[in-house]
Amino acid sequence: MNRTFDIAVIGATSLVGEALLELLDEREFPVGKLTALACDEAIGQVASFRERNLRVRALDAFDLTDVALVFVLEPLAPAQRARIEAAGCALVDLSGAPGSTPCVAAQANPQALVGRQVRAPLPAVVALAEVLAPLAGLLALRRVTLTACLAVSAHGREGIEELARQTAQLLNARPLEPGMFGRQIAFNLLAASGAEEDGHGVDERRLAGELREVLALPELPVAxxxxxxxxxxxxxxxxxxxxxxxxxxxxxxRCLDTAPGVERIEAGDWPTAVGDAVGQESVYVGRLRRGLHDPCQLDLWIVSDNVRKGAALNAVQLAELLLNPRP
Amino acid sequence: MNRTFDIAVIGATSLVGEALLELLDEREFPVGKLTALACDEAIGQVASFRERNLRVRALDAFDLTDVALVFVLEPLAPAQRARIEAAGCALVDLSGAPGSTPCVAAQANPQALVGRQVRAPLPAVVALAEVLAPLAGLLALRRVTLTACLAVSAHGREGIEELARQTAQLLNARPLEPGMFGRQIAFNLLAASGAEEDGHGVDERRLAGELREVLALPELPVAxxxxxxxxxxxxxxxxxxxxxxxxxxxxxxRCLDTAPGVERIEAGDWPTAVGDAVGQESVYVGRLRRGLHDPCQLDLWIVSDNVRKGAALNAVQLAELLLNPRP
Incomplete structure (x- = not known):
């Protein structure tokens, strides 16, 4: 019996949506009918799956009855969520909305997946969790301090276009007009990530909270x-x-050499986002070193493709866990 | 009496050398004769001081007898150092060479300056020290963990040209030929900084060691x-x-609002290297926040012009301390 599943993707024309459709195909996920949906101006646009074009339809006008699983890649209104739930669809939520459903990095804490709905963590949390979860048994973790240097593709095509536009303006010595980031992002680093509360950005709070949840270490201090x-x-x-x-x-x-989804780079070399991670399905970790002044400290450097690996692949792996298509 | 001092600058045509000559002029340092020196292919090039051109002369052929102070901006051989010392010149050493002379950030630990020779720390250490030294009395520091995202100008004009060249190649969809960094630096982040020992880069060891020395906290763990x-x-x-x-x-x-050389950015806003620090003579600090999960933790974000502020201004300020030109 070759069972197939009807799938709906809300936000299929986004960067993550495109990567998700590619991966469903590449991994031979047993998709029956795939429907591209949206709630916004993407309605009417065209997505592509298995070399066929799909017209994006309006979520609110679409009958979800036969859909086995919905990928949610953009924020939904409560009524839209309720409709999905009422239709009995399994749900992989990449929208970043908080909720009571478990937050799961498929290769780090699959055991946490209970029920038919799951939240995907930030791509940086997927990368961190795939490295830290296997180490958590070996190292008695007392604190995690990290700087996460995030790609502009976290903001979709608009982020990419903004960095390219600013860079070209500056290289051509034209005056810079800051767009979506509100400042110069080309040849610069911006410290804040979303609105702040007590000085901590939205993404920083989300990262810390999701990392604790995925590692099942609810008291772990994360900075x-x-x-x-x-x-x-x-x-x-x-x-x-x-x-x-x-x-x-x-x-x-030794532990990282057998960790699912992780590639360890030997001492003396080190990975970079562009040179190693982009387009790949692994998280790359290197520069493993004991603290210069503290033998109880471990410093490391992790790079990961935020769109393909951190978002899209994790989403497909979560769908595989939810629907168990290859029993 | 208007006393003046003859000054020599070894490496005057470098980025830091140019900024140093500008600042000596802007700060009305009582320069008598200024001589531009070099040991390498810069001999014969032209530096500019007070709108006059200076031909760069060879250190080894120059008589240092009347020179009051030498700025060393490039690595020297031991014999060259010995000559400077024998001539009785005061010495501000920005070459990064280790040594037994005190390491001083002029606005953070001027009291450490004894004798007639001083080592300047890494520009990032100047920035860190100007923020942390005034806080050290207030906070009983137990550990410093930091990620230092460094500008390519640390590698001089060659670093700047390499980033510009790679960026233009990529924007024009031409194949990339990595140069001095050995990898793609445009639209990428590189994790290593110099050759490694036990996994720690040369710059990381230097940063940690100099920060401890400048803060006079020789046991402080720094990561x-x-x-x-x-x-x-x-x-x-x-x-x-x-x-x-x-x-x-x-x-x-309150403490940072009166700290020399420091500008604090109020909560809700935050500084960036390009938007705030470049071309300025202050270190900018923002995003001050207590740890999300630990009230004994303070997180912050510091930006500073590595060439003008972190290297050149500190060097001039060290010279002012050494020669005390305005008694």
Whole structure:
């Protein structure tokens, strides 16, 4: 029996949506009918799946009865969520909306997936969790401090166009007109990530909260600074871990060498977002080193494709866990 | 009596050398004769001081007898150092060479300057020290964790040209030929900074060691990750401090509002390297916040012009301390 599943993707024409459709095809997910949906100006646009064009339809006018699973890539109104739930669809939520459904990085905490709905964490959390979850048994983690240098593609095509536009203006010595970032992002780094509360940005709070949840360490102190970097694709994370005991570096390396989704780069070399991670389905970790002044500290450098790996691949893997298409 | 001092600058045609000559003029340093020197292919080039051109002369052929102070902006051989010392010149050393002379950020630890020779720390250490030194009395510092995103101008004109060249190649969809960084630096972040030992880069070791020395906290654990960012000018530092007691944020703000060389940006806004620091003579600090999960933690964001402020201005200020030209 070759069972197939009807799938709906809300936000199929976004960067993540495109990557998601590609991965559903590449991974031979048993898709029956795929419907591209949207709630906004994307209605009427064209998505592409298995070399066929799909006209994007309006979520509110679409009958979800036969849909097995919905990928949600953009914010929904409560009534829209209620309709999906009432139709009995499984749901993979990448919208970033908070909720009581479990937050899961498919290769880090699949055991947390219960029920038919799941929230996907920030792409940077997927990358962190795939590295830290296997280490959590080895290292008694006491604190995580990190700087997350995030790609502009987190803001979709608009972010990419803005960085390209600003860069071209500056290289041509034309006056800069800041657009969506409100400042110069080309050849610059921006420190804030979303509106702030007590000085912490929305993304920083989300990152810390989701990391705790995915690692099942609800009391772990996390200090995150999110930086908007002038990089098109790929997040770069400088991470410092404090542990309860001196770090056994060789044991850490052995552990990461068998960690799902993780590629370890040997000492002496190190990965970069553009050179290693972009377009790939692994998280790359390197520069593993014990603290210069503290043997109980482990410093490391992680890069990951925020769109393909951190968002789209995790979403497809979550769908595979939810529907279990290959029993 | 208007006393003047003869000055020699070894490396006057470098980016830092140019900024140094500008600042000596702007700050009305009582320069008698200024001589531009070099040991390498810069001999014969032309530097500019007070709107006059200076032909760069060879250090080894120049008589240092009447020189009161030498700025060293490039690596010297031991014999060259010995000559300067034998001539009785005061010395401000920006070459990064290790040594037993005190390492001083002029506005952070001027009291450490004894004798007639001084080492200037990395520009990022000047920025860090100007913010942390005034806080060290208020906060019982237990640990500093930071990510230093460094501008390509740390590598001089060659670094700037490489970033501009790569960026233009990529925007014009031409194949990239990595040059001095060995990798793509345009639209990318590089994790390593110099050759490594136990996984820690040369710059990371230097940064940690100099920060301890400048703060006079020789046991302070410092964890630094140096990142080469695709930024022309201006270092950006994401810093997390662990303290022995809960942080009084208002006291921190009051303290920084009177700290020499520091501009504090109010909550809700935040500084950037390009938008605030470049071309300025202050270090800008913002995003002051208590740890999300730890009241004994203070997170902050510091930006500073690495060439003008972190290197050249500090050098001139060190010269002012050494020669005390305005008694």
């Amino acid at each position: 995150a600074t999110c930086v908007q970097a002038p990089v098109f694709f790929g997040d770069s994370l400088a991470v410092s871990l404090q542990c309860a005991a001196p770090v056994d570096l060789e044991a850490v390396e | 630094a990750t140096c990142v080469q960012a695709p930024v022309f000018f201006g270092d950006s530092l994401a810093v997390s401090l662990q303290c022995a007691a809960p942080v009084d944020l208002e006291a921190v703000e």
